[in-house]
Amino acid sequence: MARNKFDVDENLESPFNIKHFRRAMIYIRRKKKPMIIAFLLSALSAAISLSAPLIMQHVVDVTIPAKAKGALVGWSALMLLTIVVSVVLATIRSRIMTRVGQDIIFDIRTDLFKHLQELPFKYYDDRPQGKILIRVVNYVNAVSDVLSNGIINFILEIVNLIFIAAFMFAVDVRLSFVTLAGLPVFLGIMLLIKNKQRRAWQAVSNKSSNLNAYLQESISGIGVTQMFSREQRNEGIFTRLAGNFRTEWMRALRYNALIPFTVDNLATTVMTLIYLVGLLTLSPQDVTFGVILAMSSYAARFWQPILNLSNLYNSFINAVAYLERIFETLDEPVTVSDVPGAKELPPARGQVTFDDVTFAYDPGLNILENVSFDVKAGESVALVGPTGAGKTTVVNLISRFYNLTGGRILIDGEDIAGVTMKSLRSQMGIMLQDSFIFSGTILDNIRYGKLDATEEEVIAAAKTVCADEFIREFEQGYMTEVNERGSKLSQGQRQLISFARTLLADPRILILDEATSSIDAKTERLLQKGLNELLKGRTSFIIAHRLSTVKNCDRIMYVANKGIAESGSHEELLARKGLYHRLYTAQKMEA
Numbered sequence: 295m296a297r298n299k300f301d302v303d304e305n306l307e308s309p310f311n312i313k314h315f316r317r318a319m320i321y322i323r324r325k326k327k328p329m330i331i332a333f334l335l336s337a338l339s340a341a342i343s344l345s346a347p348l349i350m351q352h353v354v355d356v357t358i359p360a361k362a363k364g365a366l367v368g369w370s371a372l373m374l375l376t377i378v379v380s381v382v383l384a385t386i387r388s389r390i391m392t393r394v395g396q397d398i399i400f401d402i403r404t405d406l407f408k409h410l411q412e413l414p415f416k417y418y419d420d421r422p423q424g425k426i427l428i429r430v431v432n433y434v435n436a437v438s439d440v441l442s443n444g445i446i447n448f449i450l451e452i453v454n455l456i457f458i459a460a461f462m463f464a465v466d467v468r469l470s471f472v473t474l475a476g477l478p479v480f481l482g483i484m485l486l487i488k489n490k491q492r493r494a495w496q497a498v499s500n501k502s503s504n505l506n507a508y509l510q511e512s513i514s515g516i517g518v519t520q521m522f523s524r525e526q527r528n529e530g531i532f533t534r535l536a537g538n539f540r541t542e543w544m545r546a547l548r549y550n551a552l553i554p555f556t557v558d559n560l561a562t563t564v565m566t567l568i569y570l571v572g573l574l575t576l577s578p579q580d581v582t583f584g585v586i587l588a589m590s591s592y593a594a595r596f597w598q599p600i601l602n603l604s605n606l607y608n609s610f611i612n613a614v615a616y617l618e619r620i621f622e623t624l625d626e627p628v629t630v631s632d633v634p635g636a637k638e639l640p641p642a643r644g645q646v647t648f649d650d651v652t653f654a655y656d657p658g659l660n661i662l663e664n665v666s667f668d669v670k671a672g673e674s675v676a677l678v679g680p681t682g683a684g685k686t687t688v689v690n691l692i693s694r695f696y697n698l699t700g701g702r703i704l705i706d707g708e709d710i711a712g713v714t715m716k717s718l719r720s721q722m723g724i725m726l727q728d729s730f731i732f733s734g735t736i737l738d739n740i741r742y743g744k745l746d747a748t749e750e751e752v753i754a755a756a757k758t759v760c761a762d763e764f765i766r767e768f769e770q771g772y773m774t775e776v777n778e779r780g781s782k783l784s785q786g787q788r789q790l791i792s793f794a795r796t797l798l799a800d801p802r803i804l805i806l807d808e809a810t811s812s813i814d815a816k817t818e819r820l821l822q823k824g825l826n827e828l829l830k831g832r833t834s835f836i837i838a839h840r841l842s843t844v845k846n847c848d849r850i851m852y853v854a855n856k857g858i859a860e861s862g863s864h865e866e867l868l869a870r871k872g873l874y875h876r877l878y879t880a881q882k883m884e885a
């Protein structure tokens with residue numbers, strides 16, 4: 295059951311959690327060196343630019359009244375130099391930090407992808423793909439700047455603030471307190487909106503996730519949409535989801551905009567107060583024009599880092615909404631994995647035993663109950679039965695795509711729960727009805743079964759399963775580029791490629807799930823020869839609705855009522871005149 299359908303929001307985690315940032319530090323710490331360099335460059339650049347008001351004060355109060363033209367030129371040149379140096383330093387820092395930001399994106403994304411590759415089928419069963427994609431692509435992008443520049447700028451703005459305050463207090467203590475008077479008001483407003491703002495950004499992340507999920511689903515199902523002329527209806531759904539996103543975005547921005555608005559107004563009020571208090575206390579010994587000028591410049595500078603800090607705070611709040619989703623994915627347990635001390639499954643002979651196996655996808659809803667059977671090495675077994683009876687489930691369990699609810703599955707007497715996944719799956723070949731084709735050449739796609747296979751081996755495998763002929767008909771032959779999911783190829787062609795891929799992998803246990811259903815009768819007859827080659831000496835499980843394709847199997851198991859209702863050879867089952875007999879006669883009559 296899909297836990298997070300495209301129009302169902304993912305649960306919001308309620309309390310604000312600083313642990314997400316602490317955890318993000320793992321990525322940031324790896325970039326400690328360039329970040330320290332960037333920080334020092336910024337601090338230097340800030341300190342240099344801070345000396346400008348002091349120069350200005352000296353020029354207004356001393357150099358100009360003394361009419362010292364030479365000194366004036368000297369001070370002007372120094373001022374220019376401070377500007378040039380701070381710009382150069384800022385540029386170098388920006389280069390370093392862009393790289394750091396990209397490195398952090400790279401690291402998080404690689405970790406996410408690695409983890410996603412290990413997550414069990416159950417994880418993918420439960421959520422729309424679009425909601426997974428958005429985490430790896432968009433969310434990681436969204437947090438990169440905060441985790442790189444954001445951190446540096448945060449420290450820098452604090453240092454900047456301390457510097458400015460120190461310079462300010464050095465010039466005039468009274469006027470400095472006037473400048474600080476706006477701070478409590480500002481902090482009060484921040485505290486008031488903090489939680490609402492965070493929830494608003496969480497809602498934005500949910501709505502963009504929903505939108506993405508629907509978009510992804512719509513693109514995947516475009517054929518069905520057009521066939522059933524559902525375009526208008528889908529457009530309506532999309533518009534609704536896009537509208538939800540817009541509404542939440544606007545709401546979140548309202549909170550964000552409130553902060554600079556407050557800062558701007560406070561800064562203006564403070565400046566006015568400085569002029570007012572300054573002019574009221576103006577005296578040649580105490581508050582000179584130079585002091586007022588320097589103080590108003592510092593006051594403007596003092597509120598600038600506060601504005602920057604509040605903008606950074608906005609970005610942090612926004613990033614938390616994304617970080618919690620990213621870490622949630624990284625924390626998703628790999629429930630189907632190697633147990634501690636898992637051993638290698640030795641090269642298998644191929645005996646498969648189900649020992650009292652019970653299985654449920656969703657707790658309490660058993661699909662198989664207390665199923666036991668034993669398949670000898672090299673035996674070919676057909677699984678037949680009504681739709682939804684559990685045939686695919688049986689073969690998915692042999693490959694350990696899911697954990698059992700009860701019982702054991704043994705290969706050559708070895709419980710598959712105790713062997714490494716790699717050693718187990720490398721000995722199994724699975725061919726599904728929807729053979730997946732990756733973007734790349736046909737050659738690459740076949741070679742997927744054995745990465746070090748030579749071109750000759752690939753061609754030999756293709757020949758065995760009768761794929762060689764159609765591949766050569768393409769202008770580029772084996773080098774023909776196919777798109778993701780193989781949309782350039784017919785379903786049957788995709789299956790033949792997948793047959794070749796599996797043959798190349800040379801598995802001991804073979805699973806064919808409706809693998810021949812899309813191949814026409816003529817090709818299937820041709821393929822039968824290849825298929826016989828493929829099956830030779832291997833244990834095989836063949837799921838097929840077309841009974842004509844499985845009657846030669848050593849054993850036929852009729853899956854029904856949460857277990858194996860009938861088992862025997864074609865002849866035996868026909869003689870029994872039970873479920874299989876009924877199904878077979880029904881199909882014969884249809885033919």
Ligand SMILES: Nc1ncnc2c1ncn2[C@@H]1O[C@H](COP(=O)(O)OP(=O)(O)OP(=O)(O)O)[C@@H](O)[C@H]1O
Pocket residue numbers: 295419655656661679680681682683684685686687688
């Ligand atoms: N990922 C899943 N999550 C929850 N339930 C599932 C999942 N996959 C299958 N099921 C349910 O398990 C039951 C058995 O499904 P399974 O695919 O094994 O049947 P099948 O016999 O192979 O069917 P078919 O002949 O149509 O391919 C069905 O009732 C199905 O609804």
